[in-house]
Amino acid sequence: MTEYDVVIRGGMVFDGSGAAPVAADVGVRDGKVAAIAPGLPDGVRTIDAAGRWVMPGILDVHTHYDAEALVAPGLGESVRHGVTSVVLGNCSLSTVYAGAEDCADMFARVEALPWDIVHGAIKESKTWQDPAGYAAALESRPLGANVAAFIGHSDIRATVMGLGRSVDAEARPTDTELAAMRRMLTDALDAGFVGLSTIRSSFSKLEGTRFPARQLPSTYATWREYRRLNRILRKRGRVHQSTPNLAMPAEVALYLAQSVGSLFRRPLKTTLIAAADVKADRRASWAATFAATLANRFGGEFRWQHLPVPFEVYADGVDLVVFEEFGSGAAALNVRDEMERGKLLADESYRRRFRKDVAKRFGPRVWHRDLYDAEIMACPDASVVGKSFGAVADERGIEPADALLDLAVEHGSKLRWRTTIANDRDDVLDRLQQSPVVQVGFADSGAHLRNMAFYNFGIRLLERVHQRGFMPVETAVHRLTGELADWYGLDAGYLRQGHRADITVIDPAGFDGTSSAYAEAPFPAGGSPQRMVNRNDRAVTATLVNGHIVYAEGEFAEGFGTTLHAGTFLRATDR
Structure with a gap:
């Protein structure tokens, strides 16, 4: 009869205490660690751990x-x-x-x-x-x-x-x-x-x-x-x-x-x-x-x-939790229907609030709101993929916040972008x-x-x-x-x-x-x-x-x- 259900063979064994590892086999039986020692016999299943960490x-x-x-x-x-x-x-x-x-x-x-x-x-x-x-x-x-x-x-x-x-x-x-x-x-x-x-x-x-x-x-x-x-x-x-x-x-x-x-x-x-x-x-x-x-x-x-x-973090359109931290961002997330949200994002009075919020550089916040530090990963408009919203804005002669909103209005959740916060x-x-x-x-x-x-x-x-x-x-x-x-x-x-x-x-x-x-x-x-x-x-x-x-x-x-x-x-x- 095999002594172990599983044997993990020849690894460097870390016990979780912070102690230095030891070279050993690990034998498992009935859901428990039954032995930690070199030279254990094979189990019903044996895992080769040579050169690996256990x-x-x-x-x-x-x-x-x-x-x-x-x-x-x-x-x-x-x-x-x-x-x-x-x-x-x-x-x-x-x-x-x-x-x-x-x-x-x-x-x-x-x-x-x-x-x-x-x-x-x-x-x-x-x-x-x-x-x-x-x-x-x-x-x-x-x-x-x-x-x-x-x-x-x-x-x-x-x-x-x-x-x-x-x-x-x-x-x-x-x-x-x-x-x-x-x-x-x-x-x-x-x-x-x-x-x-x-x-x-x-x-x-x-x-x-x-x-x-x-x-x-x-x-x-x-x-x-x-x-x-x-x-x-x-x-x-x-x-x-x-x-x-x-x-x-x-x-x-x-x-x-x-x-x-x-x-x-x-x-x-x-x-x-x-x-x-x-x-x-x-x-x-x-x-x-x-x-x-x-x-x-x-x-x-x-x-x-x-x-x-x-x-x-990644976002589809403006669906991103950090938008909750400023008023115009939360207002967009409050509109759950994508068509209605697009109408809001296109509204000039809303855009003025959004530009102001994005430009704010003081006070507690998680997102840096630097749209030059926000890379477009996917979009039906292939010409913007790989660029930042800031770069797109420079090309179009508009504000970075407007570049984000323009693309979000046109493409909705098909606009995917990322940033590191x-x-x-x-x-x-x-x-x-x-x-x-x-x-x-x-x-x-x-x-x-x-x-x-x-x-x-x-x-x-x-x-x-x-x-x-x-x-x-x-x-x-x-x-x-x-x-x-x-x-x-x-x-x-x-x-x-x-x-x-x-x-x-x-x-x-x-x-x-x-x-x-x-x-x-x-x-x-x-x-x-x-x-x-x-x-x-x-x-x-x-x-x-x-x-x-x-x-x-x-x-x-x-x-x-x-x-x-x-x-x-x-x-x-x-x-």
Whole structure:
């Protein structure tokens, strides 16, 4: 009888702790790591890892897979890039309590997901009534990766108050309603949820026909409401995840203060998006890390989430989330019909507002609004492809803002363009990835189908480390695995005897510079949209989840996402 189900032969084994790797074989039996030693006999399946890195599976702590996990539970775009555990329910959005219409209204615009797909996923799948039932429903599905979850504040607030009252700036929850929210949060933590997610961002708008363009419910809450919920998180040692309002940068101080403990209270684990070297404000990353360092020095437990790659975004016409940050941009996004939007963009009074907004160079903002730094990737008018809007404007003798609007009016969503809004300087990116107040996250996997593609963020970090050498490989592995698992209180992130066999095999020879290349793939949750992705399959030899080889040599396992039950629901524990 063969002693091992799988043997990974002859690799350099990283255990996820930050310790130096060892040359060894890894034997897997019954979903666990049974042995790490040289000279193991062959298993039922043997993977040749000579010259390769064998490491714990990568954790992706900031995803919006909530709808996709219900109807396409393989989560293959992450699995193929070495991710074995994901955390969903971020940014106040979860699908635990609210009904299908409320969920679709809350997810569709802010996360750039088709309304009907979100609505259909919840309507067709929902059998649960509470967080424990939700966890059981996920576990019953053929998950390709392990799943952990936040409970979303907008989810519970809309359920308790009704969506209409929850997005009314004049409405406040009653004491009875606040007590109900606290019970719902407690039930979620009892079911193993990692914590609560909230949001303050003015970017976060509702879709749908009932309350279009209002912000998400969580943004209407007072800090008194947050404090009432935070007391539960603090007592249990769980996490508060949030997105601040970039129009009110001083508000970040309230998050920092809530994280700080004292003789009379525990620190509150708090993580925000995002630490980034923003082109529009080159001081932002320094200020963010300095403030977090100071808060932690005084007893805080604060982390900025950070995308460890250049933050490149794409837009079809004017469909891009950063347009929410200025009045004329939000006004265009409020018009969902493409013909009506075209009429608005052609209106001269609107154009005056748009030119003024784009020209503004002061105040909090994410997008640099430099239309000479915006490359047209596709357009029915082939003469503009490869040029910036600024270059097109110079050729036509008009303003860059008018060049963008002219092309958007003429071609609508067939106009595709890109720009990099942050993380374009290698030295600053290197510094951020080594900061103790920064954690690797904010991939936004599962969201923004046509805007962002960061499913392979972990591979791209390892590639940068391998090529630039700004930190030891074992440190980078730790930052992607054990460090995150420990902070979120999850049983993951380590490759050790007796632990669950969530393993990624990396071939550094596959770091060939293609990891940032643009590609598209069908959206697995159905419908017509193509999803923007990156693909660098040569870098990942194999991904194992709970001992199952779910992806190897460019192919998914038989039954992946349909009959193969590899992943499970990861439950956090009190700390």
